[in-house]
Amino acid sequence: MMGSSATRQDTLYQRALVDYTATLKRVAQAYEADPEIRRDLLQEIHVALWRSFADFDERCSMRTWVFRVAHNTGVTHIVRERRRRRQLITWKKWRKSLLLLSTAIVNNGSIYFSR
Secondary structure, three states: OHHHHHHHHHHHHHHHHHHHHHHHHHHHHHHOOOHHHHHHHHHHHHHHHHHHOOOOOOOOOHHHHHHHHHHHHHHHHHHHHHHHHHHOOOHHHHHHHHHHHHOEEEEOOEEEEOO
16 A cells, blocks of 8 residues: 555656646745755755645645645745744844953852943
8 A cells, every 4th residue: 555655646746847847946936035045945845745745635736736835835944944044143243242241240140241
């Protein structure tokens, strides 16, 4: 049973590649401007698409399925990138933090900042 499912999954994925490769590239481009990160996103879309075909029950068209998987992967990418960027500290903020720490005076476990 597992072999036939994997074969069907591979067949559906190959069919999607033939029909929608250019479309998937355009979807990735719509979600990511940086070419290097876009290549990673496109790879994520392909992996998600291949995995999704294990559950494809043909209640919708192949085109709808491919677009939905690509869209959902793109949205997940945007959310993850925003989170990652929020966690990054800019050089200016890092330098300011270092300057503040270098002027701090520690006294009995308390930190005081000299001006």
